[in-house]
Amino acid sequence: MNGPDEPGDDHWIDPEIIRPYVVTRGRTRPAHGRFDLISMALAVGHPPGPDAGLDPEHLRILRLCREPKSVAEIAAHLNLPAGTIRVLLGDLFDRELVSAQEPQSEVDMRDMKMYRAVLDGLRSL
């Protein structure tokens, strides 16, 4: 028997689908920045205190980004879609709590120095 607070089959919604929207409060785009899948983020400044008004997900991102991490990596570690991470990173960027580095663009693909660095890196694996 279903009580009044127990959802029936008609109302059951997978919490995994809801969570991304809850943590961004319904926002689907970041306030600032593009944040490609491989844009790199790094936590900067002093870690914010509990009165900073940040959500647990923001704080987890800051902890993770003590070393530079890509949007894709943050998404994988927090088990949230990349789009959600973009929004949260935008918040942190606004508050100057992270700095970001956009990835190599298509134009930069003519840079011989980059190819040499990639080859050297791969050879020393």
Next chain:
Amino acid sequence: MVFARSDRPRIPTAIKILIAGGFGAGKTTMVGAVSETRPLRTEEVLTDRGVGVDDLTAVEAKRTTTVAMDFGRITLSDEYVLYLFGTPGQERFWFVWDELAEGSLGAVILADTRRLADCFPSIDYFERRGTPFVVAVNCFEGSPTFELDEVRLALQLNPSIPIIMCDARKRESSREVLIALVKHSARLRAEPVSS
């Protein structure tokens, strides 16, 4: 006297390489073989462009699709980090590829000799887009062995495109495939440095 402006660690620039090929060709295996961590998975919620959607009652409601991608990371230096992305195999997710291919260094197309035709869509896609690619023939145990020339012929591959045998489970072998791709991409796109 010169002071460093900042004692913050510098943020490396990220570079991406795509690992494409048919379902079961060994994409995630190759990502895992060379990556410094086990392959990670990210999900991208994408808005369907809705081509062919004729449901006029739902004009406002965009359809969304969640696409999962496996990827790995190789820290090359303080300056560069390399990300390897396995492309989503299902053809209906092809609209994701443009986003993934944009700004990529190039692509490895993994070929499985038991199902060679599976890599035609990838070859077509990267040829059309002008993304440099190499074909890596993944040699599974028990898979029919072909000469590389036979595979090249079967795939109607342009002679300028490198084709290599590999074992996607082996780090060394997968690394050689990546090196071949980087050299090929540099030949096609890098401007000669005057020195």
